[in-house]
Amino acid sequence: MCGRFAQTNLIKSTSDIVKTVIGDNKIIDNYNISPGNQAAVIKKFTNGKALEFLVWSITPDWSNSIENFKPLHNTRIESLDKPYFKKIASKNRIIIPCSYYYEWKKYEDNKKKPYCFKIADETLMFFCGLYDKNQFSILTKEAEPNSSNIHHRQPVIINKSKINDFFNLKFQILDVLRSIKPPKLKYWEISTNINNPKNNNKELINPLSN
Secondary structure (H helix, E strand, C coil), rough: CCCCEECHHHHHCCCCCEEEECCCCCCCCCEECCCCEEEEEEEEECCCEEEEEECEEECCHHHHHCCCCCCEEEHHHCCCCCCHHHHHHHHCEEEECCCEEEEEEEECCCCCECCCHHHHCCCCCCEEEEEEEEEEEEEEEEECCCCCCCCCCCEEEHEEEEEEEEHHHHHHHHHHHHHCCCEEEEEEEEEEHHHHCCCCHHEEEEEECC
């Protein structure tokens, strides 16, 4: 899954992909994006791609009849054959640029320790996602072997060269996702300061001192 993530230096790092920024939001570094927060996503329009701010977590209209429904900040790719997800995947695809993301490893004493993830070659990550109105959800899959010891799920990280295929609605979304070569990830334990959504600074990504 993806519980929190960071977006930094977005204008420079996405300048070869997007043409403009939609809306009045100022692009600033954000090291602790939580479900329910706004985040920048890449949308495709007829005249090119643009950054736009959407709310992280989808609350579908049909969820009103479900008691204690939890908004969908992550969507399993195994669920893409269900009617609702199949519908929005056929028209509402987005890419979420990400500098770092965070996962929590659960230990036998039920304590959880946070870890920071990054692509090994230090480039920006691009998550696959879906949106509905002004909300979005990040697609997740089974974790790759090199990170499954931290968490059994991870975001679907698309190769930059595959982004246009992902946006091409003529292609079935699962066909595109299956063609993605998983990137190598590196990770390190960080401070539990990340647990508080109010904490938002560069120090959150620093390796935990022994």
